Amino acid sequence: MKINLKQAWHTLKNKPGFESFLASAAAIGIGLIFGFLLLVIFKAEKSVYGLSQILVVGFSSAAxxxxxxxxxxxxxxxxxxxxxxxxxxxxxxxxxxxxxxxxxxxxxxxxxxxxxxxxxxxxxxxxxxxxxxxxxxxxxxxxxxxxxxxxxxxxxxxxxxxxxxxxxxxxxxxxxxxxxxxxxxxxxxxxxxxxxxxxxxxxxxxxxxxxxxxxxxxxxxxxxxxxxxxxxxxxxxxxxxxxxxxxxxxxxxxxxxxxxxxxxxxxxxxxxxxxxxxxxxxxxxxxxxxxxxxxxxxxxxxxxxxxxxxxxxxxxxxxxxxxxxxxxxxEFAKEIVDIIISVIIYLSAFSLLLKGIIRKLIKQSATAGKEVAP
Amino acid sequence: MIILADIISATIIFAIPLLLVALGGMYSERSGTINIALEGIMIIGALFSSLFLNYAEKSGWGASHAQLAMLLAILVGGVTGLIYSLLLALASVSLKADQTIGGTALNLFAPAFAIVLSWAVQGQGQTTIYIPTWIKITQANFGLTISENPGFWEAMIFKNLYLTTPVAIVILALTIFLIYQTRFGLRLRACGEHPQAADSVGINVYKLRYIGVAISGFLAGIGGLAFTIAAGSGFQSTVAGYGFFALAVMIFGNWNPIRIFGAALFFALFKVIGSYSGSIPFLPSFSGIKYSQYLYQMLPYIVTMIILVFTSKKSRAPKAEGIPYDKGSR
CATH class of the missing domain: 1.10.3470 (ABC transporter involved in vitamin B12 uptake, BtuC)
Structure with missing residues (x-):
C-alpha cells in the first residue's frame, strides 16, 4: 500500500499539468495571504472574521x-x-x-x-x-x-x-x-x-x-x-x-x-x-x-x-x-476580493518562475528522500 | 456663439487626459511593451492626486497656494502612476510574462484598491473624493477681472482652464522632440522595432523598456488627474474606460505624437457633441424616443470605427511590441 502511494506520487509529479496546478495553488495562497494582510491593516480586530467569510460562506449553506x-x-x-x-x-x-x-x-x-x-x-x-x-x-x-x-x-x-x-x-x-x-x-x-x-x-x-x-x-x-x-x-x-x-x-x-x-x-x-x-x-x-x-x-x-x-x-x-x-x-468593502483576484492573476503571470521553484522543491525532496533511505 | 465656445473648451478639457495617456501608451509601445494597464494606472494616479488635493484643502494651505498645490498634485499623480507601472515592467520585461496578464491584473487591482482606500480614509461608503474648486485657473491669476458676460474668447479660454492643460501641451512638445530628435528617442524606437539589432549595437533593451513603461506610467498618472478634473464631480474610483479609449486614440494616431494629438481632439469633440446634444440647436432631437441621448453617446465610438476602417490599412504598430525580449533567443 505504501509503495502504491509512492508510485502514485511519482507518476503524479511527473505529469506536466501538476506543476501548473501547484503554481496556480501557490498563486491563490499568496493572494489570500495578501488579502488577509489588507484586512489586518484596515480592521485588525475583524480580520479573522473577514477571511473566514471569504473562505467559508460559499459552502456554509445550500442557499x-x-x-x-x-x-x-x-x-x-x-x-x-x-x-x-x-x-x-x-x-x-x-x-x-x-x-x-x-x-x-x-x-x-x-x-x-x-x-x-x-x-x-x-x-x-x-x-x-x-x-x-x-x-x-x-x-x-x-x-x-x-x-x-x-x-x-x-x-x-x-x-x-x-x-x-x-x-x-x-x-x-x-x-x-x-x-x-x-x-x-x-x-x-x-x-x-x-x-x-x-x-x-x-x-x-x-x-x-x-x-x-x-x-x-x-x-x-x-x-x-x-x-x-x-x-x-x-x-x-x-x-x-x-x-x-x-x-x-x-x-x-x-x-x-x-x-x-x-x-x-x-x-x-x-x-x-x-x-x-x-x-x-x-x-x-x-x-x-x-x-x-x-x-x-x-x-x-x-x-x-x-x-x-x-x-x-x-x-x-x-x-x-x-x-x-x-x-x-x-465590515469590509467587498472589493477586497477583487484585490485578491488581481494579486492571483498578477502572480500567475509569474507562473514560469513559480513552476521553476516548484520543480526545484520536488527535486530537493526527492534527493533528500534518497539520502535517508539507505 | 457662446455655445460654440463652450463646446471648444469642453473638447479641450476632455482631450487632455486622452492626449496624456495616449502619449504614455506610445512611449511604452515604442519601447516594445503593450501597456494595457493604462486604465489602472490612471486610477492610481487620480486616487493619490485627489487625496493630495483633498488634504491640501483640509489643511488650509492649498487655497492660498492654489497653482503650486496643483503642480504638486500633478507630480503626485505622475509619480504614483510611475511606481505602479513598474509592476507591469517587472512582470513583462524582467520576468518575460505575457503582457496582457500583468496589465489585466493591474487594471483589476486599481479600482478595487481605490474603493478600499477611499473608504479607509474617508469612512465607510464614502467613495467620492471631492476635488477643491480653487484648482481652476481664473482671470484673476493673470490680473484680469472676471466679467459678468464673458465674450467668445474669454469663455473659450477660461471656462475650463486647469494647470493640466498647459502641462499637457508642454509634454506633447517635449515628446515630439524626444522621440524624433534625440538619441534616446532613436534607441527607444529601435527597441520596439528590432530589439535584437538594438542589443547588438550595445543598447540595453531591458533598461529602455523599463524607461518606456515608466514614462507611460508617469503620463497615465497625470492623465488620471486630468480625467478627474474633466469629469467634474470628484474622484469616484473610476476613469470610465478612458485608459482604453486612450489606447484607441494611440492606435488611431498611428503611434505618432502629432497625430495622437489630432486623434484625441477628434475623439473628445464627438464625446462632447454626444453629451451636449440636447443644447446644440441644429441637431435632431429624436423627441419620440426615450433616452435618445444614448444615440448621441454612441457617436464617438461609431465615428472612430469608420475612420479606423479608412486609416488602418496604413496603420503600422511597432514590430516587436508584445513580445518579451529574450537575449538568448534568435
Whole structure:
C-alpha cells in the first residue's frame, strides 16, 4: 500500500499539468495571504472574521452554494469566450458587449416573441455572435486591432441596448405593473416558459437561484475543449493564432478563421448573458456602466491559462470568493476580493518562475528522500 | 456663439487626459511593451492626486497656494502612476510574462484598491473624493477681472482652464522632440522595432523598456488627474474606460505624437457633441424616443470605427511590441 502511494506520487509529479496546478495553488495562497494582510491593516480586530467569510460562506449553506453556482454559470461562459479567443491568438476584451447583446436578444425573444427558454438562449448566442463577429471582420478585412474594435463595440452595445430596451414597453417592468420604469420585466410575469427550468433543484437546494444553467455551462466548456483539442477545425484555429503566416502557407484560410473564432467567442459570451437574465431572478436596470460579468471573464480565463476545463474551476473559485466577499460587508468593502483576484492573476503571470521553484522543491525532496533511505 | 465656445473648451478639457495617456501608451509601445494597464494606472494616479488635493484643502494651505498645490498634485499623480507601472515592467520585461496578464491584473487591482482606500480614509461608503474648486485657473491669476458676460474668447479660454492643460501641451512638445530628435528617442524606437539589432549595437533593451513603461506610467498618472478634473464631480474610483479609449486614440494616431494629438481632439469633440446634444440647436432631437441621448453617446465610438476602417490599412504598430525580449533567443 505504501509503495502504491509512492508510485502514485511519482507518476503524479511527473505529469506536466501538476506543476501548473501547484503554481496556480501557490498563486491563490499568496493572494489570500495578501488579502488577509489588507484586512489586518484596515480592521485588525475583524480580520479573522473577514477571511473566514471569504473562505467559508460559499459552502456554509445550500442557499449560499446555489448563489455560487448561479453566478459561476455566466462567468464560465464569459471566461470561455475570452479563453477561446486567447487560444486562437485574439484578445477578446469585448465579452462585456457580447454579453449585453446576448441579454438583449434573450429578453426580446423571450418576452416579445414569447420564445421558450431554449429558443431564447439560442437567440442570445446569436446576439453575442453578431457582436463578436464585428472585431473579427474589422481585423480580417480592415486590419483594425481587435482590442480597439472590442472596446468600441462594448460601448456601442451598451448604449444601443439601453435605447432599444427603453423603447420597447413590453420588456419593461412597468408594463406589468411594477413601479420602476428603468428595469426589465420580471420573467415570471412576462413569460414563464422563458425561465430556465429548475428540475426541482430549487427545492433541493432551498434557493430560487438554483437552476440547470451551471450544467449547461459545464457541457459547453467540455464541447469547447473537445473542439479545440480533438478536431481539425480547432487545430486550424489554434494554428492561425500561433503563427498566422505559417497557417496561410499551410493552406488555412486565416481571414475566415479570425472571423469564426470571434463569432464563437461572442456566442459564448452572449449565451452567458442569456443564462443570467433568463434565470427568473435577474432584472436588467438601464445604466451607463459596462457589464462587469464580461470583464470578469478575463481573470477567469487567465487563471485557467485558457484551458476550457480549467475555466470551469476558476469560474467556480472566483464566484465562490465573490459570494464570500459580499458576506463580509459591511465590515469590509467587498472589493477586497477583487484585490485578491488581481494579486492571483498578477502572480500567475509569474507562473514560469513559480513552476521553476516548484520543480526545484520536488527535486530537493526527492534527493533528500534518497539520502535517508539507505 | 457662446455655445460654440463652450463646446471648444469642453473638447479641450476632455482631450487632455486622452492626449496624456495616449502619449504614455506610445512611449511604452515604442519601447516594445503593450501597456494595457493604462486604465489602472490612471486610477492610481487620480486616487493619490485627489487625496493630495483633498488634504491640501483640509489643511488650509492649498487655497492660498492654489497653482503650486496643483503642480504638486500633478507630480503626485505622475509619480504614483510611475511606481505602479513598474509592476507591469517587472512582470513583462524582467520576468518575460505575457503582457496582457500583468496589465489585466493591474487594471483589476486599481479600482478595487481605490474603493478600499477611499473608504479607509474617508469612512465607510464614502467613495467620492471631492476635488477643491480653487484648482481652476481664473482671470484673476493673470490680473484680469472676471466679467459678468464673458465674450467668445474669454469663455473659450477660461471656462475650463486647469494647470493640466498647459502641462499637457508642454509634454506633447517635449515628446515630439524626444522621440524624433534625440538619441534616446532613436534607441527607444529601435527597441520596439528590432530589439535584437538594438542589443547588438550595445543598447540595453531591458533598461529602455523599463524607461518606456515608466514614462507611460508617469503620463497615465497625470492623465488620471486630468480625467478627474474633466469629469467634474470628484474622484469616484473610476476613469470610465478612458485608459482604453486612450489606447484607441494611440492606435488611431498611428503611434505618432502629432497625430495622437489630432486623434484625441477628434475623439473628445464627438464625446462632447454626444453629451451636449440636447443644447446644440441644429441637431435632431429624436423627441419620440426615450433616452435618445444614448444615440448621441454612441457617436464617438461609431465615428472612430469608420475612420479606423479608412486609416488602418496604413496603420503600422511597432514590430516587436508584445513580445518579451529574450537575449538568448534568435
Amino acid at each position: 449560499k452554494f446555489s448563489k455560487v453556482l448561479y453566478q459561476a454559470a455566466p462567468l464560465i461562459m464569459t471566461g470561455l469566450s475570452v479563453g477561446f479567443a486567447f487560444k486562437t491568438g485574439l484578445f477578446n476584451i469585448g465579452a462585456s458587449g457580447q454579453y449585453m447583446l446576448g441579454m438583449f436578444m434573450a429578453l426580446y425573444s423571450g418576452i416579445v416573441w414569447q420564445f421558450p427558454w431554449y429558443a431564447a438562449l439560442i437567440m442570445a448566442m446569436l446576439g453575442g455572435a453578431i457582436w463578436g463577429a464585428m472585431p473579427g471582420l474589422f481585423k480580417a478585412y480592415f486590419n483594425v486591432n481587435e482590442v480597439i474594435t472590442s472596446i468600441m463595440f462594448n460601448w456601442i452595445g451598451l448604449f444601443a441596448v439601453n435605447v432599444l430596451l427603453a423603447n420597447i414597453p413590453m420588456v419593461l417592468a412597468d408594463y406589468y405593473g411594477a413601479s420602476n420604469p428603468d428595469r426589465t420585466a420580471n420573467m415570471s410575469a412576462a413569460n414563464k416558459a422563458a425561465i430556465i427550468p429548475k428540475w426541482g433543484l430549487d427545492t433541493l437546494f432551498d434557493s430560487t437561484y438554483m437552476n440547470i444553467s451551471i450544467f449547461m455551462a459545464i457541457i459547453l466548456a467540455v464541447i469547447i475543449y473537445f473542439v479545440l483539442n480533438r478536431t481539425t477545425f480547432g487545430y486550424e484555429l489554434k494554428a492561425c493564432g500561433f503563427n498566422r503566416n505559417a497557417s496561410i502557407y499551410a493552406g488555412i484560410n486565416a481571414k475566415r478563421n479570425i472571423v469564426l473564432s470571434m463569432v464563437i467567442a461572442g456566442s459564448l459570451a452572449g449565451f452567458g448573458g442569456g443564462l443570467y437574465y433568463l434565470s427568473g431572478t435577474a432584472q436588467y436596470t438601464i445604466e451607463k456602466l459596462l457589464a462587469t460579468m464580461g470583464f470578469n471573464g478575463i481573470p477567469v480565463a487567465l487563471l485557467a491559462t485558457s484551458n476550457p476545463i480549467g475555466i470551469i474551476f476558476s469560474a467556480l473559485f472566483i464566484s465562490y470568493i465573490q459570494v464570500g466577499g459580499e458576506a463580509m460587508q459591511p
